[in-house]
Amino acid sequence: MNELQSKPGTADAVAADLERAIHEHRLPPGTKLGEDELGEVYGISRTTVRAALQSLGHRHLVQHKRNRGAFVAQPTVREAREVFEARSLLEPRTAHSACKRMTDDNIRALQAHIDAEHAALDAGESGRALYLSGRFHIEIARMADQSTIETMISELVSRSSLIIALYWQRRAALCESQAHHALISAFADRDAELAEELMKNHLLDLVTSLDLRNSSSIPGTLKEALAK
Amino acid sequence: MNELQSKPGTADAVAADLERAIHEHRLPPGTKLGEDELGEVYGISRTTVRAALQSLGHRHLVQHKRNRGAFVAQPTVREAREVFEARSLLEPRTAHSACKRMTDDNIRALQAHIDAEHAALDAGESGRALYLSGRFHIEIARMADQSTIETMISELVSRSSLIIALYWQRRAALCESQAHHALISAFADRDAELAEELMKNHLLDLVTSLDLRNSSSIPGTLKEALAK
DNA sequence: GTCGCCAAAGTTGTATACAATAAAGTTGCA
DNA sequence: TGCAACTTTATTGTATACAACTTTGGCGAC
Structure with missing residues (x-):
């Protein structure tokens, strides 16, 4: 009953790996996910990395900023x-x-x-x-x-x-x-x-059990709030 | 109160256009969505087309077949x-x-x-x-x-x-x-x-109001069903 | 005549190269 | 000394080129 997992090096595999890392809090919200950097880590080209990041973006796990890159999402x-x-x-x-x-x-x-x-x-x-x-x-x-x-x-x-x-x-x-x-x-x-x-x-x-009071200062977002 | 729509030629714009065409039944289920073909239609490269198709694939509107291409999805x-x-x-x-x-x-x-x-x-x-x-x-x-x-x-x-x-x-x-x-x-x-x-x-x-009896012959799927 | 194998064509999967954009650091002027 | 504009640098956005795979057509053998 093995769940079918993609071969390593594919966009799906990279996306699954990143998703798990995010889920396990090894990649905190706000972490920059550079394409070149990830490509080097997984030994693949930016093309495949981009596909993975796009997939995660569609699931609202990473946030894309135009010409800035992809970051682990910071839900409001x-x-x-x-x-x-x-x-x-x-x-x-x-x-x-x-x-x-x-x-x-x-x-x-x-x-x-x-x-x-x-x-x-x-x-x-x-x-x-x-x-x-x-x-x-x-x-x-x-x-x-x-x-x-x-x-x-x-x-x-x-x-x-x-x-x-x-x-x-x-x-x-x-x-x-x-x-x-x-x-x-x-x-x-x-x-x-x-x-x-x-x-x-x-x-x-x-x-x-969450602290959802309005505008509690989110770590790492402060500088961005000021920049904007 | 204009809803923000992406500039034409972007992956988002192409995806939105295709989604609407699918929604309006101008692109029936099973239609092949060739990358070169779409690129020529919209005057963009395959890279952008692929991004759009990937986005639609994630929404289950198009189905990707490995090394075969993208097709308008045919829900079972x-x-x-x-x-x-x-x-x-x-x-x-x-x-x-x-x-x-x-x-x-x-x-x-x-x-x-x-x-x-x-x-x-x-x-x-x-x-x-x-x-x-x-x-x-x-x-x-x-x-x-x-x-x-x-x-x-x-x-x-x-x-x-x-x-x-x-x-x-x-x-x-x-x-x-x-x-x-x-x-x-x-x-x-x-x-x-x-x-x-x-x-x-x-x-x-x-x-x-739907006819959801098992295995009703879906137009265009028949040959695939036999092939499998 | 039919089945099976082989070759060729066309399409997608992947990588690389170039262009555009935004951030940051520097320099010059007030 | 502070601000502003420019230059530089690094990153993403886009296009193109090459590789791998699937399919399809034809040829040969049984």
Whole structure:
């Protein structure tokens, strides 16, 4: 059941690699993604790099500035709200659908996901833990057998990772896994209504754990704000 | 309040032009989009054409076949169901939100949209009428002031146009505008709950007006189906 | 006569070279 | 000394050239 991954050196492979690096916070928001630089890293020409960056740009993970280059996107407060609004429309109902189709193998796979997340957290790899935490949501969409919605959620989850990088406030540390555990329990009990409600609340909790007050100074954006 | 449109000759402009042509059924599903050919039409190089085609590919409007080229996408029955499933999750609630924010000017704009649609239909421009009919849904999302969701709905609407081209069955002709009129009435009455319900039923009607029986022979796909 | 192989043509995939634009640093003048 | 305009430099935007692959037509063998 290997997910089909592109051969290394292709635009898709580079885009996937960059997306993961962004998702894992190894590339913070605002990081410049020079074409020559990336081409040298991956041993490919700018043409392929550009294709990858364009793909990420279309998913709102990188922001293109004309004649300036590509940068890891810095979602605004407004954008952050919109992303979670969209997720709240898609994911609860998708969790409901997924629950009704879920097999025992699926549930075990989700449990394994959480275990891996914990392991990463224990190993101090918080970026990887965050990535796996996002994948959890995508896996649920996949189990709902809705590839179109899965694609959308995948984009929203990646963007959420950027939002977390910018607006996360320390206090609410890792209540994450609690919600995910509860979801798995609902799946195991085949309680679709409960799963839907849990997902809804989980997303709500995520939003409230963010600091989305207007115009909080985003690190690295200050100089740009003045320049403009 | 001119919507910012890219200068002609840019990848964005070409992509927008092609998207509209696809939406208006001037480019039927399965049409080959040769790079040299398009470059000659628009007076630009293949580089720019490729960027435009890649953009449309990411929106699932064109399908890329390795070393074969780009073709106007031919959504499968499964994909068709998924697109409308996604729309049913997004649009009713968005109509609700839009209703609560809607101004009198907004309502007049929507009415003007429908009038233009009728005019196009009377002029025999059924493609343009279909395009405007889709724009109606996008305008509502815009009025909900949710640009992220608007982008998603925009993609889904364009894909719906391809689905209609493939699976539309003659009988249910143009009950379309009826539903849109009813929606405007709900907006005018500031009845958000009703608007949500109307949108939900409207999308349901759309799906049931399609012929989504498995493996109905799609024009132009037959030879490919046999080849595979 | 049909099947299979081979060759040639056309198209996309990739890399490189050139042009345009924006940022930054420098120099000159007030 | 401060500001402004210019020059320089580095980067992206665009076009073109080459390579790889798929397809299609023809030729030969069975």
